[in-house]
Amino acid sequence: MIQIKGLHKKFGKHHVVKDVNLTVEDGQVIAIIGPSGSGKSTLLRCIDFLETPQSGVIALDDFTVDVTKASKRDILYLRRNTAMVFQQFNLLKYKTAVENVMEGLVTVQKMNEKEARVTANTYLDHVGLHDRKDYYPRELSGGQQQRVGIARALALNPKVILFDEPTSALDPEMVGEVLAVIRAAAKEGRTMIIVSHEMSFVREIADRVVFFEEGSIVEEGTPEEVFRQPKNERTKQFLARVNLPFNYEI
Amino acid sequence: MPKLFDFELVFSQIPEILRYLPITLEIAFISMILSLLIGLATALIKIKQIPVLRRISAFYVSFMRGTPIIVQLYLTFYAVPMVLQYINYYYGTNYNTNSIPPILFVLLTFALNEGAYNSESIRAAIQSVDRGGIEAGHAMGMTTFQTLRRIILPEALIVALPTLGNSLIGLIKGTSLAFVCSVVEMTAAGKLLASRNFRFFEMYVSLAIIYWVVTIVLERLMAHWEKRLKVNERRLPVDDPNQRLAQEIR
Numbered sequence: 027m028i029q030i031k032g033l034h035k036k037f038g039k040h041h042v043v044k045d046v047n048l049t050v051e052d053g054q055v056i057a058i059i060g061p062s063g064s065g066k067s068t069l070l071r072c073i074d075f076l077e078t079p080q081s082g083v084i085a086l087d088d089f090t091v092d093v094t095k096a097s098k099r100d101i102l103y104l105r106r107n108t109a110m111v112f113q114q115f116n117l118l119k120y121k122t123a124v125e126n127v128m129e130g131l132v133t134v135q136k137m138n139e140k141e142a143r144v145t146a147n148t149y150l151d152h153v154g155l156h157d158r159k160d161y162y163p164r165e166l167s168g169g170q171q172q173r174v175g176i177a178r179a180l181a182l183n184p185k186v187i188l189f190d191e192p193t194s195a196l197d198p199e200m201v202g203e204v205l206a207v208i209r210a211a212a213k214e215g216r217t218m219i220i221v222s223h224e225m226s227f228v229r230e231i232a233d234r235v236v237f238f239e240e241g242s243i244v245e246e247g248t249p250e251e252v253f254r255q256p257k258n259e260r261t262k263q264f265l266a267r268v269n270l271p272f273n274y275e276i
Numbered sequence: 277m278p279k280l281f282d283f284e285l286v287f288s289q290i291p292e293i294l295r296y297l298p299i300t301l302e303i304a305f306i307s308m309i310l311s312l313l314i315g316l317a318t319a320l321i322k323i324k325q326i327p328v329l330r331r332i333s334a335f336y337v338s339f340m341r342g343t344p345i346i347v348q349l350y351l352t353f354y355a356v357p358m359v360l361q362y363i364n365y366y367y368g369t370n371y372n373t374n375s376i377p378p379i380l381f382v383l384l385t386f387a388l389n390e391g392a393y394n395s396e397s398i399r400a401a402i403q404s405v406d407r408g409g410i411e412a413g414h415a416m417g418m419t420t421f422q423t424l425r426r427i428i429l430p431e432a433l434i435v436a437l438p439t440l441g442n443s444l445i446g447l448i449k450g451t452s453l454a455f456v457c458s459v460v461e462m463t464a465a466g467k468l469l470a471s472r473n474f475r476f477f478e479m480y481v482s483l484a485i486i487y488w489v490v491t492i493v494l495e496r497l498m499a500h501w502e503k504r505l506k507v508n509e510r511r512l513p514v515d516d517p518n519q520r521l522a523q524e525i526r
Contacts, residue, residue, distance in 0.1 A: 120506075130416035134417045
């Protein structure tokens with residue numbers, strides 16, 4: 027379980043995340059939607075301290091960190107028990123697909139090389155890249171790179187996986203293969219927080235949808251509640267504009 | 277007509293001078309390694325903007341780049357014994373200032389001088405490393421040192437290698453100044469040998485040939501190493517004609 031309480035993040039005078047409270051139970055998939063620049067990604071990046079929040083509490087199971095007093099060890103604990111899938115993939119360009127997946131296992135989890143390779147291979151098979159294991163990132167398509175990124179996150183076996191707009195940098199025809207891999211991970215019962223603009227996908231896999239605007243949570247509920255009967259005016263506007271093709275009941 | 281230029285001697289005396297090549301290489305390689313450590317430390321100080329050290333290292337780099345190496349050699353040659361004498365005087369120790377092997381002065385000076393130049397190439401290389409990869413390392417839970425060792429330095433090395441190779445070549449030729457600290461390396465030995473028959477010109481021709489050959493060999497080695505490090509650019513992907521074309525154009 028991951029719990030965020032009263033989280034604030036400012037970039038100078040710009041208040042990007044304002045008093046956010048969010049709880050994700052084990053095995054749940056939470057989707058964060060909202061307009062660009064509303065602070066969704068920043069919120070996600072605050073969870074593993076890629077951005078340092080100004081105040082708030084982050085709790086991972088029974089490990090609680092007050093962000094104002096977070097020590098290096100606290101930050102490492104949060105980072106080692108969460109994994110991030112980035113919008114720009116962020117693979118190591120001088121390492122092959124399998125080496126990218128192994129990196130965290132060997133360096134951080136101190137697994138021995140052989141074991142790590144076996145694990146990495148398993149996860150690459152899992153995301154459908156069994157024939158691309160020894161390719162370097164530049165030899166892979168965007169969709170394939172992102173699947174390596176997801177395999178890397180899954181292999182670390184974290185308590186929660188954070189997806190930061192995983193399909194936003196992809197060609198439309200590659201979005202499907204990446205979503206399929208995320209969907210499979212969700213079905214396995216992985217705990218995930220996904221920031222995404224893929225509304226129909228979010229609606230399909232999320233247990234809960236959070237609508238985020240100007241740094242705060244405006245509306246929260248099941249996909250049905252948020253997509254079909256949004257209460258907040260802003261949510262209605264946003265959803266009308268992204269224009270879901272199937273905004274009706276069957 | 278007397279023999280103005282003894283062509284044969286140029287080649288016949290090469291083996292005799294080559295006996296001193298190990299000293300030349302020793303000075304060059306040891307001070308190169310030291311200079312890399314100094315350069316890395318200085319570069320990190322500058323990147324991390326560490327308060328007081330930043331000023332000191334800026335002063336050091338400026339001094340080393342602003343004064344001729346031969347002056348620096350004389351400075352160390354006189355300064356180190358002087359400092360030792362002061363230490364002896366104030367702390368009652370009994371270091372023998374004459375027992376310092378002269379090669380230490382040379383190593384120290386070349387390491388400090390080269391370190392100042394290398395610090396700039398290392399800094400530029402480190403700052404050229406892809407932010408995304410570093411972020412991925414942090415997100416996995418790598419410590420600062422692990423990120424440096426596993427992600428930043430390997431990538432920076434590839435960028436810095438050509439420049440560092442140049443500075444090593446410069447260093448090899450620079451070692452010919454070591455005689456000012458009474459170290460007999462190749463050039464100094466050559467001058468001594470030539471004073472037997474006063475065939476100085478032949479000696480300098482022989483020396484020029486040796487330095488040139490050594491430099492060419494080193495250049496080749498560096499180029500080979502660079503190619504090996506750039507693993508991800510080595511292979512032509514067979515199954516993607518577009519990428520193959522792009523690589524062939526490059």
